[in-house]
Every structure is written in structure tokens, then in C-alpha cells.
Amino acid sequence: MAQVEATTERIIAADPEAVFDALADYSGTRAKLLPEQFSEYEVREGGDGEGSLVHWKLQATSKRVRDCLLEVSEPTAGQLVEKDRNSSMVTTWTVTPAGEGKAKAVVTTVWNGAGGIGGFFEKTFAPKGLARIYDALLAKLAAEVEK
Numbered sequence: 001m002a003q004v005e006a007t008t009e010r011i012i013a014a015d016p017e018a019v020f021d022a023l024a025d026y027s028g029t030r031a032k033l034l035p036e037q038f039s040e041y042e043v044r045e046g047g048d049g050e051g052s053l054v055h056w057k058l059q060a061t062s063k064r065v066r067d068c069l070l071e072v073s074e075p076t077a078g079q080l081v082e083k084d085r086n087s088s089m090v091t092t093w094t095v096t097p098a099g100e101g102k103a104k105a106v107v108t109t110v111w112n113g114a115g116g117i118g119g120f121f122e123k124t125f126a127p128k129g130l131a132r133i134y135d136a137l138l139a140k141l142a143a144e145v146e147k
Contacts, residue, residue, distance in 0.1 A: 004113040006127035009106040010138040014145040016103035020078055020095040022145050023105070024049035029144060035136040050074040054082070060129055088112040105141065107134045 012019050022029045027047030034041060039057045046052035052072040059065045068089070070082040080093040089111040098104040109130055 002113050003110055004126055005108065005110045006130035006134070007106065007108045008131045008134040008138060009104060010135070010142060011098050012103045012105055012138075012142045012145060013101065014103055014142075015101060016078065016095050016097050018145050019103040019105055019141065020080075022141060023093050023095065024072075024074075024080055026052045026054050026072070030054075033137050033140040033144065035133060035140070037133050044069075046072070049080060058133075060126065060133070105138055107138070109134075 022033070024030075025048060027043050031041050034056070037059045039059065040055065042055045044053040044055055050073055052070075054070045054072065056068050056070075057065055058068055066084075066089070067086055069085040070091075071085060073081045073083070075081055078095045082091040082093075084090070089109060091107060091109040094106045094108075096104050096106075113126070
């Protein structure tokens, strides 16, 4: 099994703290940011960053649906890590300053991919598909915090 990685980033015209707070607000803002590929969103514990437990289904393709149960941690300032209890998937959100009144938001997801020919296609196409999904989320995040 090869590790698969998808990374997307966006410069957002808002204070980094406001961007991070919106991402970490699982009980409020986060649900509004999710594009159509996410369903069955539910906060099961917490709801604000560290210690939250969040569930959703992610439909990456017409045939591929991941049932995700994510434990949220904040290992460093400006960073959220979502570890899926149901798979090897880990998504890391990092928000850093990007100049006066701007933030750089980077989302990286890694997981252990399939082996063989299926793994080749997964490693080739899955990162692009996931990048499109997270790009849509980051666009909604920008629209939310740039108000």
C-alpha cells in the first residue's frame, strides 16, 4: 500500500485567527462550508476544535463513499488535525499569516492507498478529486470570513 496525499491551499483576505476559528467551529460554521460531497454531518462530542468528534460521509466519486468519524486535535497553534477512526485518513488544516489582513489556509489529506492497479489509479486520480472538493470548501470559507 502506497501513501496517497492531496493538498490544496488558498489565500484568504481575513485575519488568520478568524479563518482558524471558522474551521474549528464544527458546531456552527463548518457545516455551512461543506460542499455537496459531504452528507450526514453530525457533531458527536465537543464542537469547537480540540476534543471534537465529528461524523460525515464523503462521496469522493459516484461509487466511493467514505464513512468518516473524525477525532480533532490541535497539535500546534493554527493547526487542526482530523484523524478518521474508520480508516487511515488524516486531514491537517494549517492556517498561517500571509501578509496584512490575510491568511494562508492549507489542507492536506493522507491515507494508505490500495495496492496493485487499483492503487495506481487511486494515487493518480484521487488527489485531484479530493483537491477539487477541498478547493470548494476553501472558497466557501473565504466567502464566510471575508464578509
